[in-house]
Amino acid sequence: xxxxxxxxxxxxxxEREFYFLNYAIQTSDGFISKEIEQFHETDRExxxxxxxxxxxxxxxxQVVSISLVANQSIHQEEDRNRASAEIFxxxxxxxxxxxxxxxxxxxxxxxxxILYQQFKGDLTDELKLLIGYFDRKLFMMFATxxxxxxxxxxxxxxxxxxxxxxxxxxxxxxxxxxxxxxxxHIDMLVSDESPKLLKVLREELSLHINxxxxxxxxxxxxxxxxxEKANSSYIKSFKKIESIKEIVSSKxxxxxxxxxxxVLDDKLDDIASLKKEDKSFMESFKGMFSxxxxxxxxxxxxxxxxxxxxxxxxxxxxxxxxxxxxSNRLSFKDAQILSQQTNIELAKVSDDIFxxxxxxxxxxxxxxxxxxxxxxxxxxxxxxxxxxxKEIYSGGEFKIKPLENFMTEFTFKSN
Amino acid sequence: xxxxxxxxSPMTKIWxxxxxxxxxxxxxxxxxxxxxxxxxxxxxxxxLTVLDKREGAHLEAKPFHAGLFKADAKRYFSSVExxxxxxxxxxxxxxxxxxxxxxxxxxLKKISLEYAIGIEDSLVFKEINDxxxxxxxxxxx
Numbered sequence: 001x002x003x004x005x006x007x008x009x010x011x012x013x014x015e016r017e018f019y020f021l022n023y024a025i026q027t028s029d030g031f032i033s034k035e036i037e038q039f040h041e042t043d044r045e046x047x048x049x050x051x052x053x054x055x056x057x058x059x060x061x062q063v064v065s066i067s068l069v070a071n072q073s074i075h076q077e078e079d080r081n082r083a084s085a086e087i088f089x090x091x092x093x094x095x096x097x098x099x100x101x102x103x104x105x106x107x108x109x110x111x112x113x114i115l116y117q118q119f120k121g122d123l124t125d126e127l128k129l130l131i132g133y134f135d136r137k138l139f140m141m142f143a144t145x146x147x148x149x150x151x152x153x154x155x156x157x158x159x160x161x162x163x164x165x166x167x168x169x170x171x172x173x174x175x176x177x178x179x180x181x182x183x184x185h186i187d188m189l190v191s192d193e194s195p196k197l198l199k200v201l202r203e204e205l206s207l208h209i210n211x212x213x214x215x216x217x218x219x220x221x222x223x224x225x226x227x228e229k230a231n232s233s234y235i236k237s238f239k240k241i242e243s244i245k246e247i248v249s250s251k252x253x254x255x256x257x258x259x260x261x262x263v264l265d266d267k268l269d270d271i272a273s274l275k276k277e278d279k280s281f282m283e284s285f286k287g288m289f290s291x292x293x294x295x296x297x298x299x300x301x302x303x304x305x306x307x308x309x310x311x312x313x314x315x316x317x318x319x320x321x322x323x324x325x326x327s328n329r330l331s332f333k334d335a336q337i338l339s340q341q342t343n344i345e346l347a348k349v350s351d352d353i354f355x356x357x358x359x360x361x362x363x364x365x366x367x368x369x370x371x372x373x374x375x376x377x378x379x380x381x382x383x384x385x386x387x388x389x390k391e392i393y394s395g396g397e398f399k400i401k402p403l404e405n406f407m408t409e410f411t412f413k414s415n
Numbered sequence: 416x417x418x419x420x421x422x423x424s425p426m427t428k429i430w431x432x433x434x435x436x437x438x439x440x441x442x443x444x445x446x447x448x449x450x451x452x453x454x455x456x457x458x459x460x461x462x463l464t465v466l467d468k469r470e471g472a473h474l475e476a477k478p479f480h481a482g483l484f485k486a487d488a489k490r491y492f493s494s495v496e497x498x499x500x501x502x503x504x505x506x507x508x509x510x511x512x513x514x515x516x517x518x519x520x521x522x523l524k525k526i527s528l529e530y531a532i533g534i535e536d537s538l539v540f541k542e543i544n545d546x547x548x549x550x551x552x553x554x555x556x
Contacts, residue, residue, distance in 0.1 A: 179424060305427035308434040316442040323449040330452055332531070333459040335556030336476060339533030340466045340524075346538055347523040354516050363547070366540040 008058035010051060011220040012103065013066045015135050019047045022217040023054050023061075031221045051104050064107040064220040067234065068135040071096055072110050074151035087113040087232045088120075091148040098234050106235060107224050111139040112151060113232040114219050118212060119143075119187045129172060129183040133190040133197070134216060138168065142175055142183055150175055161197045165204035172205075184208075191216045345370040356388035361410060372414045378403075379410040467528055479532040479555045481505060487529070491518050493546065504535065504554045513547050531555055 009031065010023040019039040024031035039047035055061055072095035078084045085093045093110035100108060115132040122128070123145040132139040133156075141151035152171065156164045176182045186209040188198070202209055223229050349368050353375060357363060360381030367374045373393065379385050379400065386398045393414035401409045477483070481497040484507075488495040494510035511519060527533050535552040542548075 181425070305424065305430050309430050309437070312434045312437050312442055316437060316445060319442060319445040319449050323445050323452065326449055326452040326456055330456050330459065332556070333456060333463065335533065336527055336531070337459060337463055337466065339527035339556055340463065342536055343523050343527050343534055344466065346534060346536070347520040350516070350523070350538060350540075351520050362542070363540060364542045366538075368538045368540065369536045371536070 006058055006060060008054070008061045009221045009224040010054050010058075010061055010063045011065065011217045011224075012047075012051065012063070012105075013068065013135075013216055013220075014041070015068070017041045019044065020217070021047060021050060022221075023058070024217075024221040025058075026221070026225055031218075031225060033218060033221060036215075036217060048103060055104065062106045062224045062230070063104045064109070064224045065100060065103070065105045066109050066111060066114070066134070066216055066220060067095060067098070068111070068137065069095060069099065070137060070153050070155065072112065072153070074112055074141055074148045076147075083234045085110055085113055085232050085234045087116050088148060091116075093232075093234070095234070107220075107230055107233040108235045109220065109223050109233055111137075112141060112148075114223060115139060115141065115189055116143070116148065117223060117229055117232065118189050118214075118219070122187060122210075126185065127181045127183045129168075129186045131168070131186060131188045133188065133192075135191075138164065140168070140171060142179075142181075149179065149181075161200035162204065164197060165201045168201060169205055186210070188212070189214065189219075191219070342370060349373065352392050353389075356392060357385060358388070360385040360388075364409075373412070374414075375410075375412045377410055379408050382408065382410070385410065463528075469525055469528060476528060476531045479505070479530045479553070484530060484532075484553075488522065491515065491522055500552070502554065504552050505532075507551050507553055508548060509551075510543065510546050510548045513542075513545070516547065519549060526553070527556075 007026040008023055009026055010021070012019060012021045014020075017040060019041065021037040021039065022033060022035070024033040037050065039050075051063060055063065072093055074087075075092050075094050076090055078086065078092045079094050083095050083098045087093050087110070093112045095110065098105075098108055111132045111134050115130050118132075119128075119130050123143055125144055125146075127142055127144055127149070130141050130143055136156050138154040138156060139151070140154065142149045154164070154167050154171065156167075159167070172183060184207065186201075186205070186207055188201070188209050189212045190198075191214065198209065198211055223232070346368065349370065353366065353368060353373060354363070357377065361377050361379040363375065363377040365376045373396075375389075382400055389396055389398060389412050393412075395415040397411075397413045397415075399411045401411075403409055481499065484505075485495050485497045488507075488509060492509045492511040492515065494508075496506075496508040498506045500506045509519065523534070532553045532555045535554055537551070539550040540547060541550070
């Protein structure tokens, strides 16, 4: 096969002050990668010249690059005013502009697209956190098999591995606060060997982390290996090299207009302090909420979702207190009724006894209760008294006893 | 509608279910219990109204106070003694003219309406120097 027939993918990206260039010959069994070339940014012309040479050498080519800017994110809808790449039926990687400048590029991928491509086969209904570590930035997204739920980028420049792990954990916590879902699994794709970072992440998060390591060049060669994968490029015209410039130009123009309206800081590289990063992190959350006004803020949502519970507790508490109060009042009223009934009965017994004695007797001592009576006194009319008492207490025992002073004492006991 | 339900967060759904359970298992039974008791209470008040033969008096009984009770009873009887005894009870001794027995019986009928106190079921009458002495034990309810 001569060079004209070979399909070659030329990959390049810039990391810090260096351009990295590579090309690979695509075959049905995969790609055969050549040696990586490195150019200092002062040798930019040489770098571009080298790409042009390769393109001439291999006319059937794609020039592939990766966008490592920090202001890209995943959205549910396409934004026609910005650079959009569909990476899933309802998920688009979106960034303000395609900033490849005059560097030849025919396919331009978001790390999110690469990350999704790498792990989409492992996604299930369970929430997973996918992390791509490129150019000292963590490109993170929470995903299930049906969609990508949330994404953001954390800059790691100047941070220790432990601090990075803490920020990853913070992100997971923050996502939990807005979705009440926690990712139990993490799939991580790193572009260079970071054993310490992985070790610390595993220790700090206490989670199982699947690690995949691959170079950016290899990932880009893979992304450009088929139409299906290449479709998730920011630059849409797959294999239409001549029209790419127009698209890029058009996007750049629309971006310039957009840029005038935006105040977003697109340089995460320069994040110097934790506070600043936290702020941008929170802003990304705010942005997420504001994309759907019905969702409201986290506080509002929390408050709203807890309103039924608060209302139920308030109502329950109110009736609980009222119930206790009425129970006490009821017990009080029961006791009062019982006492009143006893008092009335006692008064009646007393009334009956004194009425029965009338002018026939005089009471000396009496023990009266509602159940029995025990009376002692002086009697003058024995039979009338006996009759009266027996009418009240039919089974009662009536006794008389003559006294020395010619008087008669009586006693009466009810049964 | 179903789509909207699906978008509600799981925690909101859990809170809603918990709220519903609390409502069904605690709030509604408490409400039902309250309204039942309130109904019973109203019938008890009615029952007490029937038992209350006082004129122009209201039903609310005052907490028992020995001094107040003594002063109140002294308006009708010659001598009234109130002594606190065991079991949070009071030993009350009233001395009256024999002709005041009817007044005493009327007094008995209103003790528990005026004060939150009841008579332990026994009255002990004794004749002392042509007067009648009555002993009774009162216990707050």
